[in-house]
Amino acid sequence: MKRNVLIIGAGGVAQVVAHKCAQNNDVLGDLHIASRTVAKCEAIIESVHEKSAMKQDGVFAAHAVDAMDSDAVEALINTLGTRIVINVGSPFVNMSVLEACIRTGAAYIDTAIHEDPAKICETPPWYGNYEWKRRADCAQAGVTAILGAGFDPGMVNAFARYAVDTFMDDVKSIDIVDINAGDHGKYFSTNFDPEINFREFTGTVYSWQDGAWQENKMFEKRREWDLPVVGKQTAYMSGHDEVHSLAANYPQADVRFWMGFGEHYINVFTVLQNLGLLSEQPVLTAEGLEVVPLKLVKAVLPDPSTLAPNYTGKTCIGDLVKGTKDGKDVEVFVYNVADHKDAYNEVGSQGISYTAGVPPVAMAMLVADGTYDLGTMLNVEELDPKPLFTLLDKIGLPTRVKDHNGDREWHKV
Amino acid sequence: MKRNVLIIGAGGVAQVVAHKCAQNNDVLGDLHIASRTVAKCEAIIESVHEKSAMKQDGVFAAHAVDAMDSDAVEALINTLGTRIVINVGSPFVNMSVLEACIRTGAAYIDTAIHEDPAKICETPPWYGNYEWKRRADCAQAGVTAILGAGFDPGMVNAFARYAVDTFMDDVKSIDIVDINAGDHGKYFSTNFDPEINFREFTGTVYSWQDGAWQENKMFEKRREWDLPVVGKQTAYMSGHDEVHSLAANYPQADVRFWMGFGEHYINVFTVLQNLGLLSEQPVLTAEGLEVVPLKLVKAVLPDPSTLAPNYTGKTCIGDLVKGTKDGKDVEVFVYNVADHKDAYNEVGSQGISYTAGVPPVAMAMLVADGTYDLGTMLNVEELDPKPLFTLLDKIGLPTRVKDHNGDREWHKV
Numbered sequence: 001m002k003r004n005v006l007i008i009g010a011g012g013v014a015q016v017v018a019h020k021c022a023q024n025n026d027v028l029g030d031l032h033i034a035s036r037t038v039a040k041c042e043a044i045i046e047s048v049h050e051k052s053a054m055k056q057d058g059v060f061a062a063h064a065v066d067a068m069d070s071d072a073v074e075a076l077i078n079t080l081g082t083r084i085v086i087n088v089g090s091p092f093v094n095m096s097v098l099e100a101c102i103r104t105g106a107a108y109i110d111t112a113i114h115e116d117p118a119k120i121c122e123t124p125p126w127y128g129n130y131e132w133k134r135r136a137d138c139a140q141a142g143v144t145a146i147l148g149a150g151f152d153p154g155m156v157n158a159f160a161r162y163a164v165d166t167f168m169d170d171v172k173s174i175d176i177v178d179i180n181a182g183d184h185g186k187y188f189s190t191n192f193d194p195e196i197n198f199r200e201f202t203g204t205v206y207s208w209q210d211g212a213w214q215e216n217k218m219f220e221k222r223r224e225w226d227l228p229v230v231g232k233q234t235a236y237m238s239g240h241d242e243v244h245s246l247a248a249n250y251p252q253a254d255v256r257f258w259m260g261f262g263e264h265y266i267n268v269f270t271v272l273q274n275l276g277l278l279s280e281q282p283v284l285t286a287e288g289l290e291v292v293p294l295k296l297v298k299a300v301l302p303d304p305s306t307l308a309p310n311y312t313g314k315t316c317i318g319d320l321v322k323g324t325k326d327g328k329d330v331e332v333f334v335y336n337v338a339d340h341k342d343a344y345n346e347v348g349s350q351g352i353s354y355t356a357g358v359p360p361v362a363m364a365m366l367v368a369d370g371t372y373d374l375g376t377m378l379n380v381e382e383l384d385p386k387p388l389f390t391l392l393d394k395i396g397l398p399t400r401v402k403d404h405n406g407d408r409e410w411h412k413v
Numbered sequence: 414m415k416r417n418v419l420i421i422g423a424g425g426v427a428q429v430v431a432h433k434c435a436q437n438n439d440v441l442g443d444l445h446i447a448s449r450t451v452a453k454c455e456a457i458i459e460s461v462h463e464k465s466a467m468k469q470d471g472v473f474a475a476h477a478v479d480a481m482d483s484d485a486v487e488a489l490i491n492t493l494g495t496r497i498v499i500n501v502g503s504p505f506v507n508m509s510v511l512e513a514c515i516r517t518g519a520a521y522i523d524t525a526i527h528e529d530p531a532k533i534c535e536t537p538p539w540y541g542n543y544e545w546k547r548r549a550d551c552a553q554a555g556v557t558a559i560l561g562a563g564f565d566p567g568m569v570n571a572f573a574r575y576a577v578d579t580f581m582d583d584v585k586s587i588d589i590v591d592i593n594a595g596d597h598g599k600y601f602s603t604n605f606d607p608e609i610n611f612r613e614f615t616g617t618v619y620s621w622q623d624g625a626w627q628e629n630k631m632f633e634k635r636r637e638w639d640l641p642v643v644g645k646q647t648a649y650m651s652g653h654d655e656v657h658s659l660a661a662n663y664p665q666a667d668v669r670f671w672m673g674f675g676e677h678y679i680n681v682f683t684v685l686q687n688l689g690l691l692s693e694q695p696v697l698t699a700e701g702l703e704v705v706p707l708k709l710v711k712a713v714l715p716d717p718s719t720l721a722p723n724y725t726g727k728t729c730i731g732d733l734v735k736g737t738k739d740g741k742d743v744e745v746f747v748y749n750v751a752d753h754k755d756a757y758n759e760v761g762s763q764g765i766s767y768t769a770g771v772p773p774v775a776m777a778m779l780v781a782d783g784t785y786d787l788g789t790m791l792n793v794e795e796l797d798p799k800p801l802f803t804l805l806d807k808i809g810l811p812t813r814v815k816d817h818n819g820d821r822e823w824h825k826v
Contacts, residue, residue, distance in 0.1 A: 187687045271684040274600045276713040285712045291702065296709050299698045300689040 002083035002107055002368050003029030006076065008067050008097055009089030010040035012192060012305040012349055013111065013150070016357025017088055018044045019347035020395065022053040022060060027365050032080050034063035035089065047348050067093035073100035082106050084364050088357065091115040091196060095130055102134065102141050107367045109360045111150030113241040115199065118280065124206045124213045125244035127379070135377040142375040149363045149380055151336075151355035152178050152257075152317055153242035155397065157380035158388055159319040159334035160246055165385075166413065167332050167403070168323035171253040174246055175320040179260035181230035182313035182340045182351060188268050189302040191352035195294055198278045201269065205239045208247035208255040219266060223258060228400070228407055229337045230316040235260040245379035253323075272297060308350040311340035315351050332403040334410070346396070355397065362391045415496035415520055415781050416442030419489065421480050421510055422502030423453035425605060425718045425762055426524065426563070429770025430501055431457045432760035433808065435466040435473060440778050445493050447476035448502065460761050480506035486513035495519050497777050501770065504528040504609060508543055515547065515554050520780045522773045524563030526654040528612065531693065537619045537626045538657035540792070548790040555788040562776045562793055564749075564768035565591050565670075565730055566655035568810065570793035571801055572732040572747035573659055578798075579826065580745050580816070581736030584666040587659055588733040592673035594643035595726035595753045595764060601681045602715040604765035608707055611691045614682065618652045621660035621668040632679060636671060641813070641820055642750045643729040648673040658792035666736075685710060721763040724753035728764050745816040747823065759809070768810065775804045 005028045007017050014033065021031050033041045041062035048060060063080075065072050067089045077085065077100055087097045087110040094114035101108035114130040116122075122129050131147055138145045148154055156176045164171045180191060190197040205216040221237035235258035246255045261269075272278050277293045284290055318335025336355070343354035363380075366372035371387050380388075389399045389410055399410040418441045420430050427446065434444050446454045454475035461473060476493075478485050480502045490498065490513055500510045500523040507527035514521035527543040529535075535542050544560055551558045561567055569589045577584045593604060603610040618629040634650035648671035659668045674682075685691050690706045697703055731748025749768070756767035776793075779785035784800050793801075802812045802823055812823040 188684075267680065268684050268688070271601075271681050272688075275681070275685075275710070277690070277710070279713075283709070283712045285704075285708045287708060289702075289704065289708070291698075291704050291709050291712070293709060293713060295698045295700060295702070296696070296704050296706060297688070297690070299696045299704070300692075300706060 001370065002373060004081050005029065005031050005084045005086060005364060006080060006082040006106075007031070007033040008035070008065070008073070008085060008087045008093065010035035010037065010044055011088070012353035013088045013357040015044050015047065015305070016347050016349045016353050017086055017361055018048055019051065019053050020358050020361035021086075021364070022048045023055055024361065024365055024395070025058045026055050027368050028084070030059040030080070032059070032061050032063060032082065034065040034067070034076060036064065036066055038062050038064040051348070068096050070096045070099040070103070073097055074103050077101070077104045077106050084367055085109065086360050086364055088360065090193070092117050098131070098134060098145060101145065102137050102143050105141065105143060107144040107373060109146045109149050109363050109367070111148065111154060111356055111360055112196070113148065113244075125248055126241060127244050131377070138377040139375070144367055144373050144375055145377040146363050146367070146372065146383070147377065147379050148241050148245065149360045150357070151359055151397075152176060152240065153245070154359045154380050155336065155355075155392075156317065156319050157242050157246060158383070158385035159399070160250070160321060161381040162385040162389070162410070163319060163321035163332050163334050164250065164323065167330055168321070168325050171250055171321060171323040173254040173256075173322045174250060175256050175258060176240070176242060176318075177225055177227065177235055177258045177260070177320065178317045179225070179227060179230050179233045179235065180315045180352060181233065182311055182315060184307040184350070185310045186302050186307065188264070189307055190304060191307070191350065192304050192356070194298040194301045198269070198294060198297070199280065200239060202273060202278050203239060205237055206243060207237060207257070208243060210254070211251060225258070227316045227318070228335065228402060229314055233260050246381060249379070249381050304353070305349070308344045308348060311344065311350040314339050315355060317355065330403070332401060334399060334401050336397050336399055338397065358396050359388075359392065362388055362395060365391060414783065415786060417493065417495050418442065418444050418497045418499060418777060419493060419495040419519075420444070420446040421448070421478070421486070421498060421500045421506065423448035423450065423457055424501070425766035426501045426770040428457050428460065428718070429760050429762045429766050430499055430774055431461055432464065432466045433771050433774035434499075434777070435461045436468055437774065437778055437808070438471045439468050440781050441497070443472040443493070445472070445474050445476060445495065447478040447480070447489060449477065449479055451475050451477040464761070481509050483509045483512040483516070486510055487516050490514070490517045490519050497780055498522065499773050499777055501773065503606070505530050511544070511547060511558060514558065515550050515556050518554065518556060520557040520786060522559045522562050522776050522780070524561065524567060524769055524773055525609070526561065526657070538661055539654060540657050544790070551790040552788070557780055557786050557788055558790040559776050559780070559785065559796070560790065560792050561654050561658065562773045563770070564772055565589060565653065566658070567772045567793050568749065568805075569730060569732050570655050570659060571796070571798035572812070573663070573734060574794040575798040575802070575823070576732060576734035576745050576747050577663065577736065580743055581734070581738050584663055584734060584736040586667040586669070586735045587663060588669050588671060589653070589655060589731075590638055590640065590648055590671045590673070590733065591730045592638070592640060592643050592646045592648065593728045593765060594646065595724055595728060597720040597763070598723045599715050599720065601677070602720055603717060604720070604763065605717050605769070607711040607714045611682070611707060611710070612693065613652060615686060615691050616652060618650055619656060620650060620670070621656060623667070624664060632683075638671070640729045640731070641748060641815055642727055646673045659794060662792070662794050717766070718762070721757045721761060724757065724763040727752050728768060730768065743816070745814060747812065747814050749810050749812055751810065771809050772801075772805065775801055775808060778804060
C-alpha cells in the first residue's frame with residue numbers, strides 16, 4: 001500500500017485531479033498540491049472544499065515549488081512523506097519531477113510527454129528522447145513510473161491493449177480518434193494551455209505505418225468518421241504522444257492519431273501559423289522588445305479554465321482497432337463519451353480537463369492498492385486494462401465497445 | 414521662392430519623397446533627411462545616388478532627430494536653413510514637427526493625420542482634434558501648412574475640388590475609392606506600416622451623410638465597383654482622413670471612403686482582431702512581460718518596403734463625384750492609375766508608397782515657386798488643383814477623368 005499523494009501543477013487538469021483525489025482520499029491518504037504559484041493551488045483546494053469533495057477528513061495542503069528544480073521537488077516529497085506523485089504540471093517539468101521520484105522512491109504518474117521549451121516535435125519515438133532513457137534507472141530503483149496516463153495518451157492506450165487482447169489474434173491497425181463536439185461559446189479558444197496545444201500542431205505529423213515512421217504535415221490527411229453520440233465528424237491526422245509508445249509495443253500495426261477540428265479552428269490556426277504567430281522562437285519588435293509570439297497568443301486567448309461554466313456538448317474519444325481473429329477480419333471501436341456540463345457540475349472543469357484528469361487518479365488508486373505498483377517505468381498499454389476500466393466505470397469515465405455485435409458497456413462483451 | 418527641404422522619416426514613403434526631391438533639386442535646393450535612426454536615412458540617400466537621381470549637383474545629407482521633440486526639430490531647421498519640411502514620419506510626430514515649423518517659419522507638408530499612440534479613431538472631424546487647433550497660429554505666423562498631402566488624403570481631395578469646380582453647380586456626393594489590384598506574392602502583408610494600417614480599421618468607420626456624421630463598423634458596408642484598368646472590385650466603407658476635411662468644405666455632400674479588400678485580407682484581419690491581436694493596449698504574458706499585441710503583429714509581418722522588388726499589378730484611386738449641372742444630374746470619376754513595377758524601377762519602392770510619396774514633393778515644388786505658399790494652414794481641397802495636376806502629369810501621377818463623354822486625360826476635358 002502506497003499512500004499520500006503530491007499533485008504537481010495547478011491548471012485545469014490539476015483541478016480535476018485534486019477533486020478526484022479528494023473524492024477518494026480514503027484510498028490515497030494525505031493530499032498535497034504544489035506549483036510555482038501557491039495561490040493557484042489554494043484556489044483549487046478551496047474549490048474542493050466548496051464542493052465538499054473530501055470523502056473523509058484529511059489533509060489537503062498547498063505548496064510553492066519550482067518543478068524544474070529536482071532538488072526542491074525531492075525535498076518536498078521527503079518533507080511530506082509523499083509516496084505517489086501525479087505530475088500534471090507543464091510538459092517541461094517531467095524529467096525533473098521524475099528525477100525526484102527516482103531519488104525518493106515515490107511512484108510517478110504523468111499525462112503528457114516531456115518537452116524541451118526550445119524544441120518542437122523531436123524525432124520519433126518521442127519517449128525515446130527523454131523518458132525511456134530513465135527506464136533502467138526506474139527498474140533499478142524499483143520506482144513505478146506510469147507515463148502518459150491521461151485520456152489520450154492514457155485511456156486510449158488501454159483501449160488498444162484491451163481491443164487486441166480481447167478480440168484479435170493479430171492487430172493490423174490502431175486509429176485513435178479524439179472528437180470534441182462541445183461548444184464553449186467563444187470566438188476561439190483552445191481547450192488546454194494554448195502553448196502546448198499549438199505546439200502539437202506546428203511540427204511534423206508522425207504516424208507509424210507499414211512498419212516505419214511516416215511524416216506528414218498538419219491538416220494534410222483528413223478522414224470522415226461516424227461515431228457514437230457525436231455523429232459525423234471530420235478529423236485530421238495529428239502527431240500525438242501515444243503513437244510513439246503504441247508503435248513500439250505493436251510494431252506490426254499501423255498506428256495513427258486523428259484529432260477533430262472544425263473549419264473555424266483550422267482557419268484561425270492557419271492564419272496564426274502562416275503569420276509566424278505560433279512560433280516558439282523570439283522576435284524583436286521595432287521598440288526592441290524580445291517576444292515569443294506563441295506566448296503572446298496564449299496571453300490574448302481565453303484561459304481554458306474559464307470556458308467550463310458555459311461549455312455544453314460531449315466528447316467522444318476512442319480507438320478503432322482492426323485485426324484478425326481465427327483468420328477473419330475483425331474491427332472494434334473502444335471508446336468513452338464525456339459531457340462538458342456534467343464535468344463542470346462535478347468538479348468545476350470542462351470535459352477536456354475532466355477526461356485528462358480522472359485517469360491519472362485511477363492509476364494512482366491502482367498504484368496505492370498495489371495493482372499497478374510494478375516498480376518500473378511503463379506506458380499504459382503495458383498494464384492490464386481491466387482493473388482500470390472497472391475503476392473508471394465507477395468514478396466517472398465508463399468504457400464502451402462498439403462492433404458488429406452492437407454498442408455496449410465493455411464488461412458486457 | 415522657398416528652397417531647402419528637410420524630409421522627416423525614413424520609411425517607404427520617405428524613400429519615394431527622397432528620390433522625387435532629388436529629381437527636382439533644381440527647384441528644391443539643398444535636401445536633408447532626418448529620423449531617429451540615421452542609418453535608415455543614409456540607406457535612402459545611397460539608393461538616390463545608386464539611381465543617379467540628383468538632377469543637379471547638390472546637398473543631400475542624413476541626420477538623426479527625435480521628431481517628437483519640437484526643440485530638436487526646431488534646432489535642426491535653424492541649423493540647416495530649411496524652408497520646407499516634408500513630414501512623412503510616423504503620424505505620432507505631426508504636432509511636434511508642426512510646432513517647430515510655426516516657430517521657425519518653415520513651410521509644413523504632411524501626408525496623414527496626427528494620431529495619439531494611445532487612442533484609436535477619435536471623434537470627428539479628426540483634424541479638429543489636433544491640426545486645426547493650430548490654424549490660427551499658422552495664419553498669424555504666416556506659415557504655410559498643407560495637411561494630408563499624399564494620395565489619399567491629398568490627391569483625392571484635389572480630385573473632389575476639381576470635379577465640383579469643373580462639372581457641377583452643386584455637389585451631392587463624393588465617394589473616394591482606393592483599389593490596390595497588385596500582388597506582392599506574400600501570404601499576407603500590409604502595404605505600409607502595419608501598426609498604422611490596422612489602426613485605420615479597428616475603430617469606428619465615420620462617414621458624412623445627410624449632413625451628419627454616421628457611424629459604422631469596418632466591413633459592415635460593401636459596394637461593388639467597376640473601375641478603369643483594374644476592373645470589377647469590391648470595396649468597403651472605411652474611416653479615412655480626407656472624409657474629415659471634405660465634410661467640412663462640402664457639408665452639402667455625402668462624403669464616403671471605400672477601400673478595396675480581398676476575402677483573404679478580411680479573413681486575416683478578422684481573425685487577428687477577434688483574438689485581440691490588433692489591440693494597441695498592452696497585455697501581460699504568463700511570464701510577466703508586457704506586450705502591445707499590435708507591435709508584435711507588426712514585427713512578424715513582412716516589412717512593407719521589402720515587397721517592392723516582386724510587386725506586380727496596378728492601383729486605381731479616384732473620386733466618384735455626383736452633383737447637378739444646369740439642373741441635370743451629372744457624375745464624374747477623377748482618378749489615377751499607378752503601376753507597382755514602374756514605381757520600383759524608378760524609385761525602388763512599391764506603388765502604394767509611390768502614390769503617397771510623389772504628391773507631397775509636388776506640393777513642395779509649388780510652395781517653392783510660391784504658387785501654394787499661402788501663409789496659412791490648408792487641406793488640399795482648399796488649393797487650386799490645376800497647378801498640382803499639371804506638375805504631376807510630368808513627374809509621375811497623371812490625372813484622368815471618366816464620365817459620359819469618355820475616359821481621357823484631365824487637361825483634355
